[in-house]
Amino acid sequence: MTPFSSHSRRSRILFAALELFSEKTFGGTAIPSIAERADVAVGTIYRYFPNKESLGEAVFVAGKQALIRAVLTDEVREAPPEQALRHIWHALVAFATDHPALFAFMEFQMHAGYLGAEAAAVLRELHSGLVAVISAAQHAGVVREGDPLMLISMVFGSFVGATKYAATLGLPLTDLDLPTMERAAFALLGVPAGGTSGSPAAQSSESD
Amino acid sequence: MTPFSSHSRRSRILFAALELFSEKTFGGTAIPSIAERADVAVGTIYRYFPNKESLGEAVFVAGKQALIRAVLTDEVREAPPEQALRHIWHALVAFATDHPALFAFMEFQMHAGYLGAEAAAVLRELHSGLVAVISAAQHAGVVREGDPLMLISMVFGSFVGATKYAATLGLPLTDLDLPTMERAAFALLGVPAGGTSGSPAAQSSESD
Amino acid sequence: MTPFSSHSRRSRILFAALELFSEKTFGGTAIPSIAERADVAVGTIYRYFPNKESLGEAVFVAGKQALIRAVLTDEVREAPPEQALRHIWHALVAFATDHPALFAFMEFQMHAGYLGAEAAAVLRELHSGLVAVISAAQHAGVVREGDPLMLISMVFGSFVGATKYAATLGLPLTDLDLPTMERAAFALLGVPAGGTSGSPAAQSSESD
Amino acid sequence: MTPFSSHSRRSRILFAALELFSEKTFGGTAIPSIAERADVAVGTIYRYFPNKESLGEAVFVAGKQALIRAVLTDEVREAPPEQALRHIWHALVAFATDHPALFAFMEFQMHAGYLGAEAAAVLRELHSGLVAVISAAQHAGVVREGDPLMLISMVFGSFVGATKYAATLGLPLTDLDLPTMERAAFALLGVPAGGTSGSPAAQSSESD
DNA sequence: TATGAATGAGTATTCATTCAT
DNA sequence: CATGAATGAATACTCATTCAT
Numbered sequence: 001m002t003p004f005s006s007h008s009r010r011s012r013i014l015f016a017a018l019e020l021f022s023e024k025t026f027g028g029t030a031i032p033s034i035a036e037r038a039d040v041a042v043g044t045i046y047r048y049f050p051n052k053e054s055l056g057e058a059v060f061v062a063g064k065q066a067l068i069r070a071v072l073t074d075e076v077r078e079a080p081p082e083q084a085l086r087h088i089w090h091a092l093v094a095f096a097t098d099h100p101a102l103f104a105f106m107e108f109q110m111h112a113g114y115l116g117a118e119a120a121a122v123l124r125e126l127h128s129g130l131v132a133v134i135s136a137a138q139h140a141g142v143v144r145e146g147d148p149l150m151l152i153s154m155v156f157g158s159f160v161g162a163t164k165y166a167a168t169l170g171l172p173l174t175d176l177d178l179p180t181m182e183r184a185a186f187a188l189l190g191v192p193a194g195g196t197s198g199s200p201a202a203q204s205s206e207s208d
Numbered sequence: 209m210t211p212f213s214s215h216s217r218r219s220r221i222l223f224a225a226l227e228l229f230s231e232k233t234f235g236g237t238a239i240p241s242i243a244e245r246a247d248v249a250v251g252t253i254y255r256y257f258p259n260k261e262s263l264g265e266a267v268f269v270a271g272k273q274a275l276i277r278a279v280l281t282d283e284v285r286e287a288p289p290e291q292a293l294r295h296i297w298h299a300l301v302a303f304a305t306d307h308p309a310l311f312a313f314m315e316f317q318m319h320a321g322y323l324g325a326e327a328a329a330v331l332r333e334l335h336s337g338l339v340a341v342i343s344a345a346q347h348a349g350v351v352r353e354g355d356p357l358m359l360i361s362m363v364f365g366s367f368v369g370a371t372k373y374a375a376t377l378g379l380p381l382t383d384l385d386l387p388t389m390e391r392a393a394f395a396l397l398g399v400p401a402g403g404t405s406g407s408p409a410a411q412s413s414e415s416d
Numbered sequence: 417m418t419p420f421s422s423h424s425r426r427s428r429i430l431f432a433a434l435e436l437f438s439e440k441t442f443g444g445t446a447i448p449s450i451a452e453r454a455d456v457a458v459g460t461i462y463r464y465f466p467n468k469e470s471l472g473e474a475v476f477v478a479g480k481q482a483l484i485r486a487v488l489t490d491e492v493r494e495a496p497p498e499q500a501l502r503h504i505w506h507a508l509v510a511f512a513t514d515h516p517a518l519f520a521f522m523e524f525q526m527h528a529g530y531l532g533a534e535a536a537a538v539l540r541e542l543h544s545g546l547v548a549v550i551s552a553a554q555h556a557g558v559v560r561e562g563d564p565l566m567l568i569s570m571v572f573g574s575f576v577g578a579t580k581y582a583a584t585l586g587l588p589l590t591d592l593d594l595p596t597m598e599r600a601a602f603a604l605l606g607v608p609a610g611g612t613s614g615s616p617a618a619q620s621s622e623s624d
Numbered sequence: 625m626t627p628f629s630s631h632s633r634r635s636r637i638l639f640a641a642l643e644l645f646s647e648k649t650f651g652g653t654a655i656p657s658i659a660e661r662a663d664v665a666v667g668t669i670y671r672y673f674p675n676k677e678s679l680g681e682a683v684f685v686a687g688k689q690a691l692i693r694a695v696l697t698d699e700v701r702e703a704p705p706e707q708a709l710r711h712i713w714h715a716l717v718a719f720a721t722d723h724p725a726l727f728a729f730m731e732f733q734m735h736a737g738y739l740g741a742e743a744a745a746v747l748r749e750l751h752s753g754l755v756a757v758i759s760a761a762q763h764a765g766v767v768r769e770g771d772p773l774m775l776i777s778m779v780f781g782s783f784v785g786a787t788k789y790a791a792t793l794g795l796p797l798t799d800l801d802l803p804t805m806e807r808a809a810f811a812l813l814g815v816p817a818g819g820t821s822g823s824p825a826a827q828s829s830e831s832d
Numbered sequence: 833t834a835t836g837a838a839t840g841a842g843t844a845t846t847c848a849t850t851c852a853t
Numbered sequence: 854c855a856t857g858a859a860t861g862a863a864t865a866c867t868c869a870t871t872c873a874t
Contacts, residue, residue, distance in 0.1 A: 009855095025322070027235035030847060032857090041856040043850080052848065111316050112376065114233065144395075146388035150373055154392055157369015158362040165361035168320065180354035184362055187352075188396040217838090239865060240840095249839045251867080260865065425834095441738070443651035446868060448836090457835040459871080468869065527732050528792065530649065560811075562804035566789055570808055573785015574778040581777035584736065596770035600778055603768075604812040633859090655844060656861095665860045667846080676844065 004062055010048050012038045018059050022101035026056050026109060057115050063102045064122040070095045072129040081137035082191060088133065089182060096163055097173050104167065107160045127152065137191075144190025155185050212270055218256050220246040226267050230309035234264050234317060265323045271310045272330040278303045280337040289345035290399060296341065297390060304371055305381050312375065315368045335360065345399075352398025363393050419482030419518060426464050428454045434475050438517035442472050442525060473531050479518045480538040486511045488545040497553035498607060504549065505598060512579055513589050520583065523576045543568065553607075560606025571601050628686055634672050636662040642683050646725035650680050650733060681739045687726045688746040694719045696753040705761035706815060712757065713806060720787055721797050728791065731784045751776065761815075768814025779809050 004011040004018070016038035020029040031052055035042040049055040071091045076084045096103040112119055130152050137143035143151065162181055166173045183193070212219040212226070224246035228237040239260060243250040257263040279299045284292045304311040320327055338360050345351035351359070370389055374381045391401070420427040420434070432454035436445040447468055451458040465471040487507045492500045512519040528535055546568050553559035559567070578597055582589045599609070628635040628642070640662035644653040655676060659666040673679040695715045700708045720727040736743055754776050761767035767775070786805055790797045807817070 025235075027233075031849080032847075035857090042848095042858095043856055044854085046849070047854070108319050108321070111372075113316070144388070144392065146385055146392070150370060150384055150389070151392065153369040153373035154366040154389070155369075157372070158366040158396060161361040161363075161365015161368065162358060164319075164365070165358055176358055177354055180352070181358070181362070184352065184354070184359065184396045184398070187398060188366060188392045190392070190395060238863080243840095250841095250865090251839055252837080254866065255837070441651075443649075447870080448868075451836090458837095458869095459835055460833085462870070463833075524735050524737070527788075529732070560804070560808065562801055562808070566786060566800055566805070567808065569785040569789035570782040570805070571785075573788070574782040574812060577777040577779075577781015577784065578774060580735075580781070581774055592774055593770055596768070597774070597778070600768065600770070600775065600812045600814070603814060604782060604808045606808070606811060654842080659861095666844095666862095667860055668858080670845070671858070 004066075009038075009040060009044065013040060013045055013048060013055070014059055014062055017055055018063070018102055018105060021056070021059060021109065022105045054116075056110060057119050060106055060110050060115060061118050061122050063099075063106045064119075064126060066099070066102070067095055067106075068122070068126050068129065072126075076133065081133065081140045081142045084133050085137060085143070085186070085189065085191065088130070089185060092159060093173065093178065096159075100167075100172070103163065108164065108167075134189075137189075142191055151189060155188055158185055158188060217246075217248055217252060221248060221253055221256060221263070222267055222270055224248075225263055226271070226310055226313060229264065229267065229317065230313040261322075262324075264318060265327050268314055268318050268323060269326050269330050271307075271314045272327075272334060274307070274310070275303055275314075276330070276334050276337065280334075284341065289341065289348045289350045292341050293345060293351075293394070293397070293399065296338070297393060300367060301381065301386065304367075308375075308380070311371065316372065316375075342397075345397075350399055359397060363396055366393055366396060419515060420478055425454075425456055425460065429456060429461055429464060429471070430475055430478055433471055434479070434518055434521060437472070437475060437525065438521040470532070472526060473535050476522055476526050476531060477534050477538050479515075479522045480535075480542060482515070482518070483511055483522075484538070484542050484545065488542070492549065497549065497556045497558045500549050501553060501559070501602070501605065501607065504546070505601060508575060509589065509594065512575075516583075516588070519579065524580065524583075550605075553605075558607055567605060571604055574601055574604060633662075633664055633668060637664060637669055637672060637679070638683055638686055640664075641679055642687070642726055642729060645680065645683065645733065646729040677738075678740070680734060681743050684730055684734050684739060685742050685746050687723075687730045688743075688750060690723070690726070691719055691730075692746070692750050692753065696750075700757065705757065705764045705766045708757050709761060709767070709810070709813065709815065712754070713809060716783060717797065717802065720783070724791075724796070727787065732788065732791075758813075761813075766815055775813060779812055782809055782812060 004015045013034065017029070017034045020034055020037060023029075031045060032042050034055075035045055038045075045055065049058060071088050073087070073091070076087045076091075079087060112123055127149060131148045134143055134148040134151060138145060138148065159181075162176060163173055166176050169175075187193070212223045221242065225237070225242050228242055228245060231237075239253060240250050242263075243253055246253075253263065257266060279296050281295070281299070284295045284299075287295060320331055335357060339356045342351055342356040342359060346353060346356065367389075370384060371381055374384050377383075395401070420431040429450065433445070433450045436450055436453060439445075447461060448458050450471075451461055454461075461471065465474060487504050489503070489507070492503045492507075495503060528539055543565060547564045550559055550564040550567060554561060554564065575597075578592060579589055582592050585591075603609070628639040637658065641653070641658050644658055644661060647653075655669060656666050658679075659669055662669075669679065673682060695712050697711070697715070700711045700715075703711060736747055751773060755772045758767055758772040758775060762769060762772070783805075786800060787797055790800050793799075811817070
């Protein structure tokens with residue numbers, strides 16, 4: 001269930017690091033405290049990660065990989081565009097609900113900007129998977145025209161915004177008005193209204 | 209022009225801090241380096257700010273105040289709901305374009321979560337201003353129903369997402385497809401299509 | 417009454433310094449805090465004292481001068497040896513009771529060792545006055561033989577010891593058993609027992 | 625021999641600290657200088673002591689423990705009261721002679737007042753040991769009546785006074801007139817004169 | 833003369849990283 | 854492979870002192 005499953009030393013470290021990073025910030029977390037929580041010696045951490053930054057990146061990468069696994073399933077790849085998008089959205093909500101610390105760490109705290117090549121690579125993987133879905137949806141006339149990556153950044157941003165808002169209130173994401181959230185997000189993409197089973201033939205959301 | 213205008217020592221410090229924070233992270237910026245860039249002695253910084261954190265908060269607060277001034281103008285307060293929202297959006301784009309470092313610092317790096325009471329206060333001010341506009345728009349049937357603050361968080365999030373995307377590409381925000389951005393954002397809010405002067409009678413984006 | 421009487425700026429500074437030194441240690445007292453308590457600007461302190469150390473020394477010197485005035489009175493100089501010694505002792509008790517902060521500062525905290533020429537000079541003055549009394553008493557057979565300064569150091573030390581003890585208990589000096597203190601101190605000096613008017617011919621120093 | 629014997633890192637630090645504290649004051653000693661003299665890295669000091677203050681306290685505590693070992697021997701505990709007191713006195717002289725820096729640090733510079741619980745605890749131990757001896761002596765009619773702790777504070781104070789005097793002269797303690805010192809100190813306690821083997825029935829404390 | 837804002841050298845303390853066991 | 858004591862560069866912060874007004 002946990003994104004960092006196997007109970008190898010490596011994943012114990014990764015998991016302890018994640019917990020502490022989201023509790024006390026990346027910069028505010030001391031390596032020895034990670035070692036302690038992972039029940040591992042300080043030196044051991046350096047057998048697995050060359051330095052603190054790369055440990056941070058590893059957490060980020062592992063988290064994004066988990067997100068990819070959660071979001072880009074076979075179901076998604078095989079479903080028709082709108083269905084696929086709905087699947088993705090629900091998976092996203094589920095992921096952020098199940099792993100709030102991880103999600104917060106990845107989105108509120110660690111910007112890809114500070115990270116290295118590996119992080120860029122997972123992000124590319126995630127993005128290309130999503131771009132495929134969006135492009136297909138655009139071709140099907142289900143999503144508005146425009147740079148797919150920009151649209152993805154926007155919907156994702158709107159989701160992150162909502163998550164941050166929930167965090168501000170000290171509430172789990174699921175206490176927000178999820179149906180409205182979804183409607184708003186899909187409107188952003190230009191998916192015609194009508195719920196999951198909405199007739200895809202409907203008019204574009206704003207046929208300017 | 210700069211949000212930290214007057215050339216008092218205090219604002220020189222604030223400005224130097226902002227620059228360095230957005231160049232090298234809050235945690236990665238050493239106080240002496242701020243002093244040097246502000247052309248001020250280290251000790252002087254401590255005459256104005258009790259500690260580094262509160263300097264960070266002061267930058268954040270000053271930035272958000274500038275944003276408030278830019279976004280919640282008299283024009284906005286007096287315009288009809290949709291017009292008001294368009295004004296805000298354009299002001300937002302202009303602000304993020306003119307002060308990219310400041311915007312990045314506030315949105316990508318310093319979360320209200322790490323900040324104190326003053327930060328909370330400016331945010332409350334910003335939010336209540338925006339909530340007023342959104343609520344009015346909802347009453348006018350121009351914006352979808354739902355928790356105004358959640359909607360605000362989402363549109364704002366989508367804007368931040370787009371900004372981050374532009375940053376990733378190394379481009380200024382204005383190189384993105386702004387019209388699509390706007391259309392997407394307003395669709396998120398449920399504002400009926402039709403551009404600024406669009407007939408409000410037009411079909412709602414998801415007249416379910 | 418206060419050793420630092422006249423309300424000149426200089427003595428306000430001296431007094432404020434004394435208070436803070438005995439509250440928070442010499443090293444723990446910041447010059448600005450002295451300025452504040454003396455209701456004087458920081459710079460003003462430097463018009464009267466070249467630096468912090470010399471301010472410390474000045475407090476010490478002023479305090480010792482006050483002690484000299486209290487202890488080496490004309491009465492003392494004119495009284496017969498034992499009477500003189502009793503006068504001194506009572507004056508010492510009164511001084512330490514009336515100015516506990518000053519006494520504590522001079523004896524528990526500032527050692528002549530760290531101080532300069534002026535301090536050495538007042539101490540010489542105090543010592544020579546006391547040596548005169550002790551020597552006379554020795555010649556009169558009222559005080560035991562031995563280096564007068566060593567005897568003085570010892571009685572004074574015993575008094576300081578008692579004062580420290582009272583301070584430890586959080587009590588004023590006068591809550592101790594003063595008669596026993598006096599008897600012990602005079603036995604140290606070898607003054608035959610018998611109270612102020614005791615016949616010097618008496619026997620055991622305190623067989624009562 | 626040295627109170628801080630074993631050549632563990634901890635005691636090297638303790639010893640270096642003691643030396644520097646007594647040379648340059650607690651406040652005047654920089655941590656790096658301690659590290660250098662102890663031939664240890666700065667950070668290492670913080671593995672053993674949480675902060676400078678607690679290092680100061682540790683030196684104090686270790687010193688007082690050494691003093692306890694030196695002064696409250698089995699011999700003392702088993703000897704008859706007066707003998708016990710003589711033993712203690714000679715042990716005190718020996719201790720202050722052998723470890724002048726340590727003694728000066730503990731008595732001239734670091735007051736229990738600035739110290740914490742551990743310091744209070746050793747002092748309690750020392751005091752209770754001495755009180756036992758004094759009380760026994762009082763019951764045996766060998767020491768004057770009165771609060772034992774006050775009497776202890778006074779004799780100890782007189783010893784410290786003499787030590788300070790020797791220090792002022794730049795002489796070792798042993799260059800003072802030790803027999804007179806002892807006679808004076810024991811007279812303070814009210815121990816009848818007559819030397820170690822003196823018949824306790826004797827009269828005046830020092831009518832010689 | 834008095835002021836107090838400005839200074840910057842100096843300090844305690846932390847923490848990523850190494851390496852002998 | 855794992856350990857964790859040792860390291861020391863780096864950092865935030867203080868405070869005695871100066872000097873333009």
